[in-house]
Amino acid sequence: MKAMMWMAVALALHGLGCVAAQQKMDPSRPIELHTGFFAARYKQDGKPISDVPEWLAKEPEAAPYVSRSQALTVLAGLVAGAGGGLIGWPVGEALGGERDPVWPLAGAGAVAIALTIPLAIWSVSNMDSAAEAHNRLLLQGSEWSAAPKREAAPAERAGPVAPPARLEAFGFVFGATRPTSLAACQKAGHTWSEEEDGVARCSGTPTESIAGASAELTFEDERLSAVEVVIRPPEDAQGWATSFRATEAALIRIFGKSAQRSFVIPDECKAAELFLGCVADGRVTGSASWSLDGGPSVVLSIIGSPPPSTLRVRLTPALPKM
Numbered sequence: 001m002k003a004m005m006w007m008a009v010a011l012a013l014h015g016l017g018c019v020a021a022q023q024k025m026d027p028s029r030p031i032e033l034h035t036g037f038f039a040a041r042y043k044q045d046g047k048p049i050s051d052v053p054e055w056l057a058k059e060p061e062a063a064p065y066v067s068r069s070q071a072l073t074v075l076a077g078l079v080a081g082a083g084g085g086l087i088g089w090p091v092g093e094a095l096g097g098e099r100d101p102v103w104p105l106a107g108a109g110a111v112a113i114a115l116t117i118p119l120a121i122w123s124v125s126n127m128d129s130a131a132e133a134h135n136r137l138l139l140q141g142s143e144w145s146a147a148p149k150r151e152a153a154p155a156e157r158a159g160p161v162a163p164p165a166r167l168e169a170f171g172f173v174f175g176a177t178r179p180t181s182l183a184a185c186q187k188a189g190h191t192w193s194e195e196e197d198g199v200a201r202c203s204g205t206p207t208e209s210i211a212g213a214s215a216e217l218t219f220e221d222e223r224l225s226a227v228e229v230v231i232r233p234p235e236d237a238q239g240w241a242t243s244f245r246a247t248e249a250a251l252i253r254i255f256g257k258s259a260q261r262s263f264v265i266p267d268e269c270k271a272a273e274l275f276l277g278c279v280a281d282g283r284v285t286g287s288a289s290w291s292l293d294g295g296p297s298v299v300l301s302i303i304g305s306p307p308p309s310t311l312r313v314r315l316t317p318a319l320p321k322m
Contacts, residue, residue: 023044023047023048023049023050024049024050024051025042025044025049025050025051025052025055026044026049027055027058027059027134027253027254029044030044030134030135031043031044031049031052031131031134031135032044032046033128033131033132041124041128042131052127052131053066053069053070053127053130055134056127056130056131056133056134058252058256058257059133059134059137059252059253059257060252060257061133061134061136061137062129062130062131062133062134062137063130065126065127065129065130065133066126066127066130068123068126069123069124069126069127069130070123072119072120072122072123072126073120073123075119076116076119076120076123077116079112079113079115079116079119080112080113080116082109082112083108083109083110083111083112083113083115083116084109084113085109086105086106086108086109086112087105087106087109087110087113088109089102089105089106089109090102090103090105090106091106137249137252137253169224169227169315170205170206170207170209170210170213170215170227170229170315171184171188171205171206171207172184172185172202172205172206172215172217172224172227173224174224174225174227174317175223175224175317176223176224177222177223177224178200178219178222178224181200181202181217181224182200184206185202185203185204185206185215187206188204188205188206188208189204190202190203190204190205190206191203198218198219199216199217199218200216200217200219201214201215201216201217202214202215202217205229209250209254210229210231210246210247210250210251210313211231211243211246212231212232212233212243213229213230213231213247213313214229214230215227215228215229215230216228216230225316225317226314226315226316226317227314227315228312228313228314228315229312229313229314229315230310230311230312231243231247231310231311231312231313232308232310233309233310233311235276235308236276237273237275237276240275240276240279240309241275243311244302244311247300247311247313248288248300251288251290251298251300251313255290255292255298256290258288258289258290258300259289259290259291260287260288260289261286261287261288261289262286262287262288263284263285263286263287263288263302264283264284264285264286265278265284266278266283266284268283269283269284276309279302279304279309280304280305280307280309281304281305282304282305284302284304285302285304286301286302287299287300287301287302288300297315297316298313298314298315299313299314300312300313301313301314
């Protein structure tokens, strides 16, 4: 019994370490896993983070692990409660003067409580797997962003952490003037140009959240009203597929799971040598969209014509009027 008491104390201290979060999780950055018994398990930049299950539950690759971890936690709590009741029954009898308490119930209760330990370990293991799935998604979708993210970390730590692009469009601020938007483009080292149709073009985006993306900016009354990010994947099927996955993964990290997703690839277009032709003639189509409370609407689309075929992400500060 003493051994179980000390184990319970140790688990409680470990739990206190895990909940001593000092900052919210930044979903656009990797999670550091720490296995020290008395240290917070999940960190970024060496600091404990909160809201880990909430963010990971929004990522398709991590969500199943989060769900399993939470179910195991609930099960462990139920088993622990049952075990406590079984132990309490004969103890209550003994305190009440019963000469022959049903001590086998206490033994069964002790076994039930002991069972919660592997359940808890299994739950933590699944949450670790969710964090690893999140880190793999970052590696697969945005290898290009690792160095910039490390350089930006001190500035990010200086203020509250919030999902990027909810008040902005990848570094361009909705409602900003044309000169302000131009300055944001050039400060990031990109080239600015303006076309006869009134659309301004930046050769990149200030945040560089999506690899190889340029931006087309629309102004109304000289205020930024919409941003369309344009991605031109390599002219081969494998490069196209990789670019598409990376773009969608980046949007999921920023905005969470899409509200609507409908991409169509006919069977006759799945062969590598035919895929790009199907994109160009419109047989490969589809979109994914996000609608954020009080923020922009976001639509990811495959555009086959006019050539070259592109991926486009359009952001507007509010849902378009129907």
